[in-house]
Amino acid sequence: MEKNSCVFCRIIAGEIPSARLYNDNDVIAILDVNPISRGHSLVIPKHHFEYLEDVNAETFGKVAEVARRLSSHMVETGFCEGNNLFLSNHESADQTVFHIHMHVIPRWTNDGINIASWWKEISHGLEAAEMKELVSRLSIRK
Structure with missing residues (x-):
């Protein structure tokens, strides 16, 4: 996707208005215009990365830290319970x-x-052999 057609790149560039909750050289946090709940926010790196595997560790760490700070602020100020x-x-x-x-x-x-209902409604029990095979296929190096 080209940056000029990306809605988040256009928000970052100031071409589309947004309600900014945080803004630094690398990351912004904005209110979602289609919220699941009151205060639903998005934390977005300013550099365009389509997928998680494209993001370097430093940038993803900054996104995670801003999300952690925003989450903590919401709970600590009594805005929400969790x-x-x-x-x-x-x-x-479901990436859109x-x-x-x-x-x-x-x-x-x-x-x-009911965001977390999937784990209550769908059983994905694992047999020992399948668990061993998944560990073999999915383990990552330090």
């Missing part, structure tokens, strides 16, 4: 804007949002 943080990577994982970004979703007890 929050979900997530990132969708690739279309198969192809500029990597992390969601910070404020949560309250009994708010009716």
Whole structure:
């Protein structure tokens, strides 16, 4: 995707207005215009990376740190009781804007949002042999 057609690149460039919660040389945090909950925010690197595997560790660390700070601020100030943080990577994982970004979703007890229902509703029990095979295929080096 070309940067001039990326909605987040256009927001970063000031071509599209946004409600900014944080802004430095590398990262911005904005309110989501289609929020799951009140205060739903997006933490976005200013450099265009389509996918998680494209992001260098330093930049991803900055995104994660801003998300952590925003999340903590929301809870510590009493804005919300907790929050979900997530990132969708690739279309198969429901990524819709192809500029990597992390969601910070404020949560309250009994708010009716059911983000985590997948692990309660779908059983993916593993046999020992399958677990061993997955460890072999998915382990990463230090």
